[in-house]
Amino acid sequence: MSRRPTSSLAACVWIPLFPLRCEEARHEGLAGYPTALLATDTTRKLWQVSPLARHAGVKPGMTVSQAIGLCPTLRLIEPDPVHYDERFANLLSALTEVSPVVEAAELGLAYVGVDGLEGIYGSRGKIIEALKKTLECWNVGRIGFGPGKFIAWVAASRAKPGEAIVVALGEEQRFLAAQPVSVLPLDPDTHRRLRQLGIRSLGALAALPEAAVTAQFGALGKRLWRLAAGRIAEPVEGCVAPEPIVAALTFFTPVGERELLVHSLDQLIARALKHPRRIGWRVHAVRLRADLECAEVNENAGRGAACCAPTNRSWLVNVLLKDPTAAADRIAAPLRTRLEQSPPTGAVERLVLEFTAFAPGTAELQLFARDAQAAARAGQQHALQSAAREIRMRVKRSCLYHIIEVQPWSRLPERRYALIDYEP
Amino acid sequence: MVAPARAPLRTDRLRAVNEPRQVAVELNADGEPIAIRRSRDNGGGQETTSAVVEVVLENWRIDDEWWRQLISRRYFAVILEGGARVVLFEDLVTNEWFMQTP
Numbered sequence: 001m002s003r004r005p006t007s008s009l010a011a012c013v014w015i016p017l018f019p020l021r022c023e024e025a026r027h028e029g030l031a032g033y034p035t036a037l038l039a040t041d042t043t044r045k046l047w048q049v050s051p052l053a054r055h056a057g058v059k060p061g062m063t064v065s066q067a068i069g070l071c072p073t074l075r076l077i078e079p080d081p082v083h084y085d086e087r088f089a090n091l092l093s094a095l096t097e098v099s100p101v102v103e104a105a106e107l108g109l110a111y112v113g114v115d116g117l118e119g120i121y122g123s124r125g126k127i128i129e130a131l132k133k134t135l136e137c138w139n140v141g142r143i144g145f146g147p148g149k150f151i152a153w154v155a156a157s158r159a160k161p162g163e164a165i166v167v168a169l170g171e172e173q174r175f176l177a178a179q180p181v182s183v184l185p186l187d188p189d190t191h192r193r194l195r196q197l198g199i200r201s202l203g204a205l206a207a208l209p210e211a212a213v214t215a216q217f218g219a220l221g222k223r224l225w226r227l228a229a230g231r232i233a234e235p236v237e238g239c240v241a242p243e244p245i246v247a248a249l250t251f252f253t254p255v256g257e258r259e260l261l262v263h264s265l266d267q268l269i270a271r272a273l274k275h276p277r278r279i280g281w282r283v284h285a286v287r288l289r290a291d292l293e294c295a296e297v298n299e300n301a302g303r304g305a306a307c308c309a310p311t312n313r314s315w316l317v318n319v320l321l322k323d324p325t326a327a328a329d330r331i332a333a334p335l336r337t338r339l340e341q342s343p344p345t346g347a348v349e350r351l352v353l354e355f356t357a358f359a360p361g362t363a364e365l366q367l368f369a370r371d372a373q374a375a376a377r378a379g380q381q382h383a384l385q386s387a388a389r390e391i392r393m394r395v396k397r398s399c400l401y402h403i404i405e406v407q408p409w410s411r412l413p414e415r416r417y418a419l420i421d422y423e424p
Numbered sequence: 425m426v427a428p429a430r431a432p433l434r435t436d437r438l439r440a441v442n443e444p445r446q447v448a449v450e451l452n453a454d455g456e457p458i459a460i461r462r463s464r465d466n467g468g469g470q471e472t473t474s475a476v477v478e479v480v481l482e483n484w485r486i487d488d489e490w491w492r493q494l495i496s497r498r499y500f501a502v503i504l505e506g507g508a509r510v511v512l513f514e515d516l517v518t519n520e521w522f523m524q525t526p
Binding site: 401403404406411412413414416417418419420 | 438439440441442443444486488495511524525526
């Protein structure tokens with residue numbers, strides 16, 4: 001809705017295994033056991049694994065039966081993505097107290113723009129102290145500080161829990177050269193190929209000619225080389241978060257039928273679209289969350305592993321619409337797909353829909369719809385242009401014309417007005 | 425009328441509005457139209473339609489542009505049977521009749 005604030009100097013705040021840490025914070029004593037979070041889309045596989053469980057050989061992606069075979073005392077936890085999302089939102093909110101430029105990367109990982117903060121806090125050390133204060137309740141939080149997001153991230157990933165690593169300007173290349181290639185945003189195949197080529201550090205990668213790396217790995221290779229050489233310093237981009245539009249439905253009895261959920265979803269979308277703040281704006285991002293019926297004991301309890309009881313469970317889907325829209329069907333389509341592909345793992349007690357980001361104007365012919373006046377205010381001209389473009393694409397010629405005055409004073413009627421193609 | 429588009433106007437893209445269409449006209453003794461006949465190409469051949477003039481509302485004459493190509497017309501605003509309101513004019517240079525909307 002407005003231009004994003006940016007900052008070239010970045011601090012990376014990272015809490016590894018954030019969802020698992022949320023569960024440990026919620027269930028006292030859990031940290032002392034080997035634990036694993038189940039995947040959000042299936043309860044048969046593991047999503048995140050605690051260091052204790054990893055020590056016993058349990059790895060993310062393993063099936064539950066494999067994991068229990070390796071570690072019979074493993075505590076399994078069903079995921080509660082809504083809770084993790086709320087905790088992370090709280091963390092972001094705390095970070096915005098330190099800097100107005102905060103960019104969320106993923107659960108537990110955020111970048112803070114620190115350009116100009118020294119003038120407020122006095123020194124770099126005091127900025128780091130302020131950031132550490134936001135992580136007080138997370139004793140495993142790490143902080144990296146440097147020019148650009150990548151260097152800040154690498155620094156955070158190298159820092160010890162509760163500590164910070166600062167990469168000063170001019171020291172980027174020396175710092176990066178000693179880091180392993182695993183800090184790069186790599187897919188497993190590229191990682192394997194780099195290892196097979198004997199490239200184990202960023203320094204080794206940066207020592208190769210850029211053209212050679214590009215020839216071997218394409219555009220990805222070029223980006224990797226530039227990251228490794230410290231040639232890319234992506235700024236932190238803060239976002240202006242609008243207040244979401246929320247519509248919620250609490251079921252009298254928990255609902256497990258998908259058709260009923262889809263029907264409820266349609267109702268929620270219709271209700272949210274009618275919200276006065278939505279009028280004149282197209283929806284860009286949607287979040288659908290569900291509070292699930294509480295489960296007392298996991299099905300694997302009889303095999304030696306038990307969930308923490310009672311377990312708070314939830315289900316969460318975030319969808320970014322490629323083309324912002326105000327059409328209910330187009331908003332519902334990706335959510336329905338997600339309901340089909342990875343449905344909630346239990347009966348739903350409460351379903352909540354949120355419109356979390358918006359785009360101005362309207363691409364549909366909303367000006368002919370019920371909210372015509374508001375839509376017209378926001379972008380009637382834009383809507384007409386889009387409609388004209390679509391018509392021309394469909395019928396291969398322009399069928400819309402302006403009527404323009406030529407000689408309105410003429411006594412000859414055919415000379416007063418003319419038509420001209422309407423071309424946005 | 426909608427607001428002009430941002431694209432600049434080009435006269436070669438202009439299309440005429442309300443162009444006169446040639447018709448055949450029957451006149452009464454006073455020289456006023458009493459019926460019109462119009463031929464139209466319907467794709468497979470010529471289709472002729474006719475209509476009776478119910479009322480002549482008014483008439484006027486225009487003589488203009490004598491300095492380049494003379495325009496000399498005698499206009500009749502009429503109502504056809506069925507209620508359509510049209511303007512008929514006789515081109516006094518060629519003695520042809522035309523119809524257009526008011």
